[in-house]
Amino acid sequence: xxxxxxxxxxxxxxxxxxxxxxxxxxxxxxxxxxxxxxxxxxxxxxxxxxxxxxxxxxxxxxxxxxxxxxxxxxxxxxxxxxxxxxxxxxxxxxxxxxxxxxxxxxxxxxxxxxxxxxxxxxxxxxxxxxxxxxxxxxxxxxxxxxxxxxxxxxxxxxxxxxxxxxxxxxxxxxxxxxxxxxxxxxxxxxxxxxxxxxxxxxxxxxxxxxxxxxxxxxxxxxxxxxxxxxxxxxxxxxxxxxxxxxxxxxxxxxxxxxxxxxxxxxxxxxxxxxxxxxxxxxxxxxxxxxxxx
Numbered sequence: 394x395x396x397x398x399x400x401x402x403x404x405x406x407x408x409x410x411x412x413x414x415x416x417x418x419x420x421x422x423x424x425x426x427x428x429x430x431x432x433x434x435x436x437x438x439x440x441x442x443x444x445x446x447x448x449x450x451x452x453x454x455x456x457x458x459x460x461x462x463x464x465x466x467x468x469x470x471x472x473x474x475x476x477x478x479x480x481x482x483x484x485x486x487x488x489x490x491x492x493x494x495x496x497x498x499x500x501x502x503x504x505x506x507x508x509x510x511x512x513x514x515x516x517x518x519x520x521x522x523x524x525x526x527x528x529x530x531x532x533x534x535x536x537x538x539x540x541x542x543x544x545x546x547x548x549x550x551x552x553x554x555x556x557x558x559x560x561x562x563x564x565x566x567x568x569x570x571x572x573x574x575x576x577x578x579x580x581x582x583x584x585x586x587x588x589x590x591x592x593x594x595x596x597x598x599x600x601x602x603x604x605x606x607x608x609x610x611x612x613x614x615x616x617x618x619x620x621x622x623x624x625x626x627x628x629x630x631x632x633x634x635x636x637x638x639x640x641x642x643x644x645x646x647x648x649x650x651x652x653x654x655x656x657x658x659x660x661x662x663x664x665x666x667x668x669x670x671x672x673x674x675x676x677x678x679x680x681x682x683x684x685x686x
Contacts, residue, residue: 441468442684445517445630446507448496449526449573455497458574459521459595462511464683465645472650473682475511476596478588481655482667483509491667496520500629510655510670512685517630525625526573529602531566532617534610536601538564541594542584544575572598587659588668596652651682 442464449459460477479493483506487498492510495503500518508514530536544557555571564572576591577583584590606618656678657670679685 442466443517444513444515444683445519446504446515447519447521448503449521450496451574456493457496457503457520458493460492460507462507462513462515464513466684467645468684470645470649472645474650474652475678475683476592476652476654477507477510478592478655478657478668480588480659480666480668481510481657482660482662482669490665510675511683512676512679513683517628519626519628519630522625524570525621526598527566527570528621528625529566529618530564530569532621533602533605533614535563535565536569536598536605537561538569538572538597538601540572541590543578543582544571545578546575547579569598589654592654653678653682 444462444464447459447461447463448457450456451458456479458479460479462475462477464473466473477492479491481492482490483492483495484490485495485506487494492503492506495506504514504516504518539561540557540559543559544555546553546555548554553574555575557568557571557575573595575583584594586593606614655668655670656674657668660667660669662669
């Protein structure tokens with residue numbers, strides 16, 4: 394995805410740092426000691442609360458394999474991130490009832506469906522192509538991951554071939570993309586916990602990238618990572634929104650970041666596999682960790 398203005402270069406860094414939430418303190422030290430990490434505005438009209446979406450799209454650019462609802466709360470000095478499983482079932486007028494297909498109809502539709510599930514309607518987004526994860530991992534020289542299960546899947550129609558053995562290993566960009574995209578094998582086997590297990594695996598990759606970025610070698614790789622993010626992200630953040638919240642976001646710090654997963658379970662409905670969220674538990678989680686619109 395091509396970015397249309399120089400300010401997007403900064404925005405893209407922000408985007409990925411939100412996803413890998415531990416990283417933004419690294420970038421503070423990267424320059425001259427001045428803050429270098431930003432979070433965009435949006436979602437909530439209260440200037441102390443900013444809600445937005447970070448999503449990873451598949452190769453066709455229409456479906457979101459990764460959906461994160463992020464909220465920067467300067468009032469309570471915390472950052473909250475909700476992982477929304479891609480197969481989450483939505484009540485809508487479209488034939489496809491999964492939330493991951495909403496982006497094809499535009500961000501307004503995607504935002505409305507996120508609100509239906511969470512009670513928060515974000516108006517800002519950052520969309521990261523899966524090529525971005527591949528490029529970023531390669532820019533870092535690879536990352537060490539404990540692959541939780543055997544990952545083997547082939548789909549010639551998508552030119553998708555995944556082949557990873559379980560265990561601790563160093564993944565390059567190509568293998569990291571396999572790791573991110575794996576859902577189940579051709580025989581139907583996969584994560585015992587379904588989408589929840591997949592999200593936990595994704596978080597392990599974010600943490601590994603964060604750890605690598607914050608290591609001494611991360612400084613050496615920082616310029617390459619910077620441009621890898623720039624090349625693969627699309628966003629509607631403006632430069633003014635970034636600057637206005639920069640200092641507030643930096644005050645929060647990485648120790649006050651919480652990552653949560655939408656409560657629910659996998660179910661087959663009409664022969665289709667969905668993730669059905671628990672409404673009451675979701676409401677409780679959102680009230681406890683987020684500020685609702």
